[in-house]
Amino acid sequence: MPSASSPSTWLRVTRRPSWLSDPKVLRTEVLGGLVVALALIPEAISFSVIAGVDPAVGLFASFTMAVTIAVVGGRPAMISAATGAVALVIAPLNREHGFGHLVAAVILAGVFQIVLGALGVAKLMRFVPRSVMVGFVNSLAILIFMAQVPEMTDVPWPVYPLIAGGLAMMVFFPKLTTVVPAPLVSIVILTVITVAAGIAVPTVGDKGDLPSSLPVPGLPDVPFTVDTLTTVAPYAFAMALVGLMESLMTAKLVDDITDTRSSKTRESVGQGVANIVTGFFGGMGGCAMIGQTMINVRVSGARTRLSTFLAGAFLMVLCVVFGPIVSDIPMAALVAVMVMVSVATFDWHSIAPKTLRRMPLGETVVMLVTVVCVVATHNLAVGVVVGSVSAMVVFARRVARLAEVTAVTDPDGGTVVYRVTGELFFASSNELVGRFSYATDPDRVVIDLSAAHVWDASSVAALDAVETKYAQRGKTVEIVGLNEPSARIHKTLSGELTGS
Numbered sequence: 457m458p459s460a461s462s463p464s465t466w467l468r469v470t471r472r473p474s475w476l477s478d479p480k481v482l483r484t485e486v487l488g489g490l491v492v493a494l495a496l497i498p499e500a501i502s503f504s505v506i507a508g509v510d511p512a513v514g515l516f517a518s519f520t521m522a523v524t525i526a527v528v529g530g531r532p533a534m535i536s537a538a539t540g541a542v543a544l545v546i547a548p549l550n551r552e553h554g555f556g557h558l559v560a561a562v563i564l565a566g567v568f569q570i571v572l573g574a575l576g577v578a579k580l581m582r583f584v585p586r587s588v589m590v591g592f593v594n595s596l597a598i599l600i601f602m603a604q605v606p607e608m609t610d611v612p613w614p615v616y617p618l619i620a621g622g623l624a625m626m627v628f629f630p631k632l633t634t635v636v637p638a639p640l641v642s643i644v645i646l647t648v649i650t651v652a653a654g655i656a657v658p659t660v661g662d663k664g665d666l667p668s669s670l671p672v673p674g675l676p677d678v679p680f681t682v683d684t685l686t687t688v689a690p691y692a693f694a695m696a697l698v699g700l701m702e703s704l705m706t707a708k709l710v711d712d713i714t715d716t717r718s719s720k721t722r723e724s725v726g727q728g729v730a731n732i733v734t735g736f737f738g739g740m741g742g743c744a745m746i747g748q749t750m751i752n753v754r755v756s757g758a759r760t761r762l763s764t765f766l767a768g769a770f771l772m773v774l775c776v777v778f779g780p781i782v783s784d785i786p787m788a789a790l791v792a793v794m795v796m797v798s799v800a801t802f803d804w805h806s807i808a809p810k811t812l813r814r815m816p817l818g819e820t821v822v823m824l825v826t827v828v829c830v831v832a833t834h835n836l837a838v839g840v841v842v843g844s845v846s847a848m849v850v851f852a853r854r855v856a857r858l859a860e861v862t863a864v865t866d867p868d869g870g871t872v873v874y875r876v877t878g879e880l881f882f883a884s885s886n887e888l889v890g891r892f893s894y895a896t897d898p899d900r901v902v903i904d905l906s907a908a909h910v911w912d913a914s915s916v917a918a919l920d921a922v923e924t925k926y927a928q929r930g931k932t933v934e935i936v937g938l939n940e941p942s943a944r945i946h947k948t949l950s951g952e953l954t955g956s
Contacts, residue, residue, distance in 0.1 A: 475762050483635070488756030489766030491640045491793075492535055492748050496522075496771050497782060498790055499748070500538045501663040507543040507740050508550045509558070511664030514538040515775055516671040517739030522768025524730040526761045530722030531707040533714070533758045535748040535767055536730060540603075541698050541835060542741050549691045556677035561688040561695065562741035563676065566731030568696035573724025581704050581720055585851075587819040588843035590806045591826025592705055595839055597802035598831055600747045604791045604798075607658070614655050615788045618646055622792025626755075637756045639793045646789040660790070661783025666775040671737040696728075699743035701837040703727050706744040710753055746836075750797050818850035852883040859884035859908070861891040871900040877907040880915035888918040894925045901926055906937025916949040 475482040496518050504514030518537035525536040550558040608615065622642040629638040650657060678684050707723050731741045752758045752767070774782045805811055812820060825846045830839030859878030866872070874892065878884060892901075903922070910916065923933045938946060 473760060473762065475760055481760070482762075484756065485758050485760055485762040486766060487637050487640055488752050488758035488763040490770050491637050491643075491756055492752050492763070492767040493770035493774055494640075494643055494782070494785065495748055495751055495790055495793055496535075496537055496745075496767065497666070497774065498660055498663050498787060499745070500771075501660075503538045503540050503543040504664070504740065506540060507547045507558070509555060509740055512667040512671075513555075513738065513740050514543075515667055515771065516737055517734050517742050519768045519772045520671070520734040520737045520739050521730045521742045522764055522771070524733045525726055526765035526768070528722075528729045529726035529761075529764075530719035530724075531710055531744075532718070532761045533749075533753050533763055534703075534707055534710050534723075534744055535752055535764055536703065536727065536742055536744050537748065537768075538740055538742040539699075539702065539745055541702055541837065542695055542743060544835070545695045545698055546691055546740065549688065553687060557684070557688050558740065559676035559735050559738060560678050560684065561692040562739065563732050563735035564685075564688055564692035565695040565699065565741060566728040566733075566735060568693055569700055569728030569731060570725050571728075572696060572700060573721055573728060576721065577700060578704055578720030578724045581708060584705070584708075584840065584844055585822070585847045587822040588826050588840060588847055589705070589708065590803050591823040591843050592830070592836065592840055593709060593801060593803050594806065594823070595827040595830035596746050596836065597798045598827070599834065599836075600794055600798040600801065602831075604794050607787050607791045612657055614650075615657050615786075618650070618655075618657065618786060618788035619792045619795070622646055622789050623796060626792065626796045634757075639751065639755055639796070642792060643785060643789045646792075647785045650786045651784050655786075658787045659783060660785045660787065662787070666779040666783060667772075668776060668779065670772060670776065671739070673736050674738065676735070695741060698835070698837045699727055699731070699741070700724055701840055702746070703744035705836065705840060706746050706749055709746070710749060713753055714759060746801070747794060747797055750801050751793065754800055755793075755797065818854065822847045822850060852881075859888070861888070863893070865898070870898050871902060872897045873902045873904055875904045875907065879911060880905075880908055880918070881911040882914035885912075885915040885918040888915070889921045889925070892922055892925070894929060894931075897926075897931065899931050901931060901933045903933060903935045904937045905935060905942065906939075908937075908942070909939065910942035910945055912945075913949055916946055919946070920950055 475485050497515065500514035500518040501511040502514075504511045507514070515538075521536045521538065525534075529536065546558050546561055549561055608619065625642040625645065626638040629641055649655070650659075678688075703723060704720055707718055707720060711718055727743060734741055748767070752763055756763070806823065822843055826839045826843030829842045830836055833839070859876070859880060862875050862877075864873050864875070876888075880888065903919070910919075919935065923935075926933045935946070
């Protein structure tokens with residue numbers, strides 16, 4: 457029998473979930489899951505409307521996504537459910553070909569995500585710079601707030617004091633105690649007030665009917681033919697990319713907030729598995745939800761998979777068992793929660809005058825480009841891609857300027873040495889050819905690259921062009937100082953980049 461200090465015993469102890477041994481953690485996870493479940497209901501119904509499907513479809517998707525990802529996902533405490541981005545992608549497919557094709561696309565999107573995850577698409581996250589990440593966070597906060605604006609326009613006047621009261625409770629209640637999440641307290645109190653006083657305001661029930669039974673698994677109602685595959689494949693692939701982009705960006709954000717690391721490859725595969733399960737249960741598919749994740753992680757303080765699992769489980773319990781009660785929750789209470797989330801999510805430090813004065817202009821421009829693209833398109837993936845490309849352009853311009861060429865002529869006048877410093881790639885090497893004095897230089901030219909690095913074919917082609925121009929004037933060129941990688945690419949490509 458192993459001793460208390462044996463490796464096997466230690467391994468079993470370290471793998472024991474923290475919520476099993478700490479009642480405080482258990483309470484935080486349970487209450488966090490409950491708050492998220494309440495916030496998921498109107499969101500899922502709204503996204504169902506966008507996709508053009510019955511509200512139950514979005515609620516079923518949120519249930520199966522959350523429960524499945526809690527087991528197979530890579531980022532603990534992150535919430536995955538039906539999302540607006542996915543709804544926008546698959547809405548045209550549902551409108552033109554019907555619900556069966558939508559479900560088939562969700563399943564195929566899950567397959568694509570598993571394949572992309574296995575191929576290492578998550579590693580591309582290393583190319584997302586900090587300025588894009590800040591833009592992603594800020595645009596997300598703006599979108600969360602903008603999504604609440606319709607709930608605050610053309611509504612009965614009591615909605616406004618209810619929202620203000622909800623915000624006040626979430627600001628001041630934590631000063632009294634953090635045992636119960638302030639958003640949950642706010643939702644309960646505002647619901648009691650509106651029901652007891654008979655205040656007529658929009659409620660969750662006004663968004664649509666809640667399901668009265670659990671989802672039943674089944675196959676999509678489509679002909680299993682090549683035509684069906686070619687019809688759904690483009691939508692499925694687009695959904696897979698958008699879902700992975702949002703999920704991986706959200707996971708990275710939660711990593712930063714919690715100061716922990718998560719497996720992005722496992723998250724990618726997990727998203728695929730969750731979408732496949734969701735499709736077979738007749739859901740509309742989904743991905744990570746930044747707003748609900750922020751409620752769970754930042755507002756409620758949840759940190760484990762239990763809160764994610766319970767968010768999905770509570771969602772179905774609330775709909776099936778407590779549907780009439782949940783239907784009476786005023787939308788004002790949930791709007792107040794999401795407004796608080798948007799304020800907490802926004803990186804206010806990034807727009808402080810002191811920060812803007814110190815930050816390089818290029819970094820600020822990239823952040824603003826990301827925000828503008830996301831807000832204009834309501835698509836986080838578009839903003840991240842455009843922002844990343846903008847950051848690469850800014851970086852290329854900055855690095856290109858660092859490449860310098862200086863010339864030193866020997867005292868005897870028979871040799872000139874050009875010392876090249878910096879990174880040679882397509883952006884910097886284009887100007888390299890014009891930095892040499894071909895007509896006035898002596899017969900022997902040495903190009904010293906010991907302080908430079910050759911990165912691509914454009915640089916090799918530029919060096920070949922320099923040698924050719926000198927050769928046309930009967931002068932010899934010697935290239936020295938190449939480091940090993942630069943020498944390898946130069947040897948492989950030199951003389952091979954132009955036709956005979």
